Amino acid sequence: MRRLWLLLLSCLVSQPLFAGEPLQARDAWVREAPPTAQMLAAYLTLLNPGPVDRVVTRVSSPRFDHVMLHRSEVVDGIARMQHVERLVVPAHGTVRLEPGGLHLMMPAPQRRLVAGEQVRFVLELEDGEQLRVEAEVKKKP
Numbered sequence: 795m796r797r798l799w800l801l802l803l804s805c806l807v808s809q810p811l812f813a814g815e816p817l818q819a820r821d822a823w824v825r826e827a828p829p830t831a832q833m834l835a836a837y838l839t840l841l842n843p844g845p846v847d848r849v850v851t852r853v854s855s856p857r858f859d860h861v862m863l864h865r866s867e868v869v870d871g872i873a874r875m876q877h878v879e880r881l882v883v884p885a886h887g888t889v890r891l892e893p894g895g896l897h898l899m900m901p902a903p904q905r906r907l908v909a910g911e912q913v914r915f916v917l918e919l920e921d922g923e924q925l926r927v928e929a930e931v932k933k934k935p
């Protein structure tokens with residue numbers, strides 16, 4: 795009986811807290827880069843339909859050795875990028891990763907990605923939930 799209780803308890807604990815209103819990703823894309831490019835960038839829009847802030851703490855992809863979360867900004871006329879440790883998507887809010895702002899940055903893979911290909915990213919949230927995102931490689935200026 796005690797064992798059953800423990801089992802039940804562990805099931806309850808491992809349930810994602812906000813399973814009813816998961817974070818959503820839209821319009822994910824990877825910018826096609828020339829063959830000489832060292833780094834690639836990806837963009838997407840995150841929507842949080844729930845009443846609680848959601849926090850992205852890590853991003854990975856089977857196509858890249860690692861994925862970094864960056865913010866581009868201009869300080870004293872010089873453009874630079876900063877690592878983002880925690881990306882907060884506010885309750886009932888939207889966060890856009892777009893050129894010139896927040897973005898995902900990856901070292902270019904051995905085999906070049908070309909327009910039309912699909913790339914999967916996995917976003918890990920602070921509460922343990924994972925969000926899988928399919929991004930299309932696109933040719934954009």
Ligand SMILES: [Cu+2]
Nearest residue numbers: 864875897899
């Ligand atoms: Cu960057």
